[in-house]
Amino acid sequence: MSTPFLRPRLRGTLSALTVALLGFAPVAHAQSLLNVSYDPTRELYRAYNELFEKHWLAEGNSRVQIETSHGGSGAQARAVVDGLSAQVVTLALAADIDRIAETGKLPTDWQSRLPHNSSPYTSTIVFLVREGNPKGIKDWGDLTQDGVEVITPNPKTSGGARWNYLAAWAWAEKNDRDPKEFLTELFQHVPVLDTGARGSTTTFAQRGIGDVLLAWENEAYLALEELGEDQFDIVVPSVSVLAEPPVALVPGNIGSPEQQKLADEYLNYLYSPEAQALAFKYFYRAWDTSQADPEDVARFPEIDLVTIADFGGWGKVQSEHFGDGGFFDQIYAPK
Amino acid sequence: MASTPRKPLIQRSPMPGLGLSMGITIAMLSIVVLIPIGALLTRGALFGPENMWGVINRDRVWAALYLSFRLSFLAAVFNLVFGVLLAWVLARYRFPGRRLLDAAVDLPFALPTAVAGIALTALYAPNGLFGQYARDIGLALTGTGWKIAYTQWGIFIALVFVGLPFVTRTVQPVIEEVEREVEEASATLGASRLYTLRRVIWPTLAPAALTGFALALARAVGEYGSVIFIAGNIPMRTEIAPLLIVIQLEEFNYDGAAAIGIAMLVISFVALLAINLIHIWSRRRIGNV
Numbered sequence: 001m002s003t004p005f006l007r008p009r010l011r012g013t014l015s016a017l018t019v020a021l022l023g024f025a026p027v028a029h030a031q032s033l034l035n036v037s038y039d040p041t042r043e044l045y046r047a048y049n050e051l052f053e054k055h056w057l058a059e060g061n062s063r064v065q066i067e068t069s070h071g072g073s074g075a076q077a078r079a080v081v082d083g084l085s086a087q088v089v090t091l092a093l094a095a096d097i098d099r100i101a102e103t104g105k106l107p108t109d110w111q112s113r114l115p116h117n118s119s120p121y122t123s124t125i126v127f128l129v130r131e132g133n134p135k136g137i138k139d140w141g142d143l144t145q146d147g148v149e150v151i152t153p154n155p156k157t158s159g160g161a162r163w164n165y166l167a168a169w170a171w172a173e174k175n176d177r178d179p180k181e182f183l184t185e186l187f188q189h190v191p192v193l194d195t196g197a198r199g200s201t202t203t204f205a206q207r208g209i210g211d212v213l214l215a216w217e218n219e220a221y222l223a224l225e226e227l228g229e230d231q232f233d234i235v236v237p238s239v240s241v242l243a244e245p246p247v248a249l250v251p252g253n254i255g256s257p258e259q260q261k262l263a264d265e266y267l268n269y270l271y272s273p274e275a276q277a278l279a280f281k282y283f284y285r286a287w288d289t290s291q292a293d294p295e296d297v298a299r300f301p302e303i304d305l306v307t308i309a310d311f312g313g314w315g316k317v318q319s320e321h322f323g324d325g326g327f328f329d330q331i332y333a334p335k
Numbered sequence: 336m337a338s339t340p341r342k343p344l345i346q347r348s349p350m351p352g353l354g355l356s357m358g359i360t361i362a363m364l365s366i367v368v369l370i371p372i373g374a375l376l377t378r379g380a381l382f383g384p385e386n387m388w389g390v391i392n393r394d395r396v397w398a399a400l401y402l403s404f405r406l407s408f409l410a411a412v413f414n415l416v417f418g419v420l421l422a423w424v425l426a427r428y429r430f431p432g433r434r435l436l437d438a439a440v441d442l443p444f445a446l447p448t449a450v451a452g453i454a455l456t457a458l459y460a461p462n463g464l465f466g467q468y469a470r471d472i473g474l475a476l477t478g479t480g481w482k483i484a485y486t487q488w489g490i491f492i493a494l495v496f497v498g499l500p501f502v503t504r505t506v507q508p509v510i511e512e513v514e515r516e517v518e519e520a521s522a523t524l525g526a527s528r529l530y531t532l533r534r535v536i537w538p539t540l541a542p543a544a545l546t547g548f549a550l551a552l553a554r555a556v557g558e559y560g561s562v563i564f565i566a567g568n569i570p571m572r573t574e575i576a577p578l579l580i581v582i583q584l585e586e587f588n589y590d591g592a593a594a595i596g597i598a599m600l601v602i603s604f605v606a607l608l609a610i611n612l613i614h615i616w617s618r619r620r621i622g623n624v
Contacts, residue, residue: 074585081587099587154568156582192485193568196582202453208462209485324588332570334394 032065033262036086038073038159038245039198040219044121044282045070045090051278052269056262064262072196073159080105080250087254087263090247092159094118095314097248105252119244120270121284124305125160125167127235128204128213128220135211138238140171143212143308144185151210152190153200155321155328160197162322163243165216169321170306171239184331205232216243217300218283353417375600378593390594395570396579399597403576404602406487407555410494414551419544425503428509440503443496448560455493456565459484485567493561498551505547509540528619541617549610554601 037045045068056064069076069084073092080086089297091097094111101108114246114262129137135148143150144216153161165183172182192209194200194311197219205227212235247267254260269275271288279286280296289297311317323325379387390396423439443451459466466483473481483489521531557564558579567573576599583592 072585078584078587154582157585191571192568193570195563195568195578199564207456207460207484209460322586324583324586324591329395332395334571 025135029256031062031262032067032084033259033266034084035066035068035086035088035090035266036076036080036084036226037068037090038076038092039070039071039196040160040216040222041090041245042070043222044218044279044284047278047282048270048275051274052266055269055272055274058263059265061262066266072157074157080253085253086250087259088247088266089250090245092243092245093162093314094244094246094308095259095318096159097246098247098314100250103252106248106250110248111246113249114247115271116287117244118246118248120247120267120275121245121279121286123217123243123245123284124162124240124303125214125237125243126220126240127237128215128223128232129211129235131231131233133204133233133235137212137235140168140182140186140239141175141177143168144182144189148189148212149191149210150186150189150212150214151192151194151200151204152214154193154195157195158197158200159215160216160219160243161200162218163241164316165321165328166308166311167214167237167239167241167306167316170241171237174239174304180327180330183327187331217285221283221299236301236303237303239306242307244308363609372600373481375593375596378590379597382590382593384589387594387597390583390591393596395574396576396595396598398571399574399576399579400598400602402487402490403556403599404573404606405554406490406494407558408606410491410498410555411548411552413491413495414498414502415544415548418499418547418551419506419540421499422503422506422510426507443498443500448497448558449564451496452493452561452564455496455561456484456489459489459492459565484565485573487573489565489567490562490573493565494555497558497561498555501550501554502544502547504538505543505550509543538617542614545610545614545617549607552606552610553603556599560597 011109029046035045036048049068053064053066069079069086070077073096077091077096077099080089081103089097089100097106097110098108099105101110107113114120116122119194127134127137135142135145137143142148152164155161155165168183168186169179172179172205192200192203194203197216200213200250201215201219201223202211205223213220213223217234219234224234233316243281247270249267252258254263270279273291276286276288276290277292277296279290280292285300286292308314308317319326421440425433425440458461458464459469461470461480461482461484463466463484469483470480473479483492497608516530522528526534557577559575559581559595562575563578566575566578568578576595580592580595580599583589583595
């Protein structure tokens with residue numbers, strides 16, 4: 001006789017389910033903004049959010065709540081793809097924002113909506129070496145000398161590492177070396193592949209591993225500032241890449257016209273002389289020097305910078321170099 | 336008898352509250368465990384077995400799976416030996432600071448794994464407290480400095496760390512329950528100490544120790560947070576399988592990630608099944624003694 005028991009049991013199950021599901025409804029704020037960004041911009045956006053809030057209040061608007069989330073660029077993009085409600089994304093690679101665009105949350109021509117390929121600031125890849133440069137490293141070619149250990153994150157998991165890889169590729173092409181061979185040789189000198197740029201900086205600076213760290217220029221200066229100028233030197237190679245970390249509005253996650261206005265202004269103000277000065281201060285190569293501290297601008301030496309367009313754009317680079325079975329995978333394929 | 340009454344699907348217990356407690360159980364299990372694993376398997380099924388095999392059947396994936404399971408197994412064996420020893424010391428001896436030591440065993444549960452990974456790396460890196468000795472000893476003996484962090488040894492240490500409490504915590508209560516009289520009886524009947532240990536004490540501890548071993552193994556296989564800092568993450572050498580999954584995700588290759596995830600799930604399942612069979616076998620053997 002099982003039927004009489006069924007109903008109370010079913011009711012019990014349902015009520016338990018209800019209890020378990022209660023309290024999971026998302027809460028919406030009208031005047032709030034979520035900026036989903038990548039790892040090394042932590043310091044920059046902390047300062048920029050303060051600057052922007054002042055500007056926003058000065059314009060006669062009411063107080064707003066701006067939040068910024070940081071993490072690996074790819075992981076952050078994936079979070080937005082999977083439903084993280086970011087109104088603004090400021091990531092390391094255009095390719096990552098392209099992935100979000102594929103979901104229809106923002107138009108595919110997003111990069112033409114703001115000046116300078118939607119990149120209010122840029123950076124490049126430089127070498128960080130130990131004080132006095134004991135191994136005499138001056139350019140990319142020196143990295144494959146016997147006994148030199150190179151620290152870089154994994155291009156598969158780190159946006160910055162992809163720029164490292166491309167900069168090395170560009171140097172090899174300009175110096176009549178076979179780029180594939182050069183990179184294979186280069187990665188044989190890599191004893192540790194961290195998953196992110198910050199991890200590599202720690203491995204090099206705190207753990208004392210390796211002779212040279214391939215790093216974002218802003219990250220290298222930050223390391224100098226935080227860890228002591230008497231421990232490391234920055235070496236600028238003859239060729240590097242112009243890394244353009246782009247920003248974009250995500251219309252699919254905009255809740256109201258007020259939020260639209262807030263998000264628009266948040267991105268536009270990044271191009272203002274004040275914000276540009278701030279970017280210079282945090283070791284980014286920005287565009288507008290009018291209000292920047294001349295000292296902040298002068299510390300960036302001229303380099304022969306290759307852009308992603310020279311490689312044929314991210315779509316091509318991503319699949320050829322970093323995709324499944326791409327050039328980077330071939331480096332580690334057993335011979 | 337013409338007809339026997341049909342047995343109800345769920346035997347009604349004299350205890351009340353079956354409907355409610357069963358409901359809560361199934362709801363929680365579904366939300367937390369069954370639905371996510373079901374989604375993983377569905378993803379794999381939609382991807383197709385052939386495609387999945389294409390992702391898994393590559394040298395680099397095999398190397399990572401072999402590394403993950405081999406080191407997890409070794410770490411679990413290590414934890415089995417030292418976890419039982421630790422449980423024995425904590426349960427049988429009284430010494431100052433015992434409670435403190437007892438509490439410290441749980442730390443690997445509580446500490447965020449990333450913190451543990453960074454702390455272990457700091458200790459075992461060539462310029463760390465222990466790492467420098469390894470480097471110096473290696474230099475003296477072989478001419479090249481030995482490395483612990485950024486090698487498979489580093490991964491092993493991290494896996495031992497995360498798995499340690501499992502064996503100790505499953506074995507400890509059993510040791511506390513064992514009657515001293517049984518050991519004394521064994522001794523008065525003329526058994527040597529080793530014989531008593533092997534034939535009297537170990538059989539009572541074995542089921543709990545095996546459970547702890549299985550838990551430690553399962554925990555180590557899935558560990559990502561702490562290992563990622565101390566492993567060099569070099570493909571074919573120090574790249575663990577969970578990292579390969581993360582790499583697939585970075586490429587937005589959800590299917591590839593699901594394929595490797597399912598491969599790990601299957602291997603883990605087989606391993607845990609094997610441990611359970613040993614369990615049953617040893618219980619039967621002890622029962623026959």
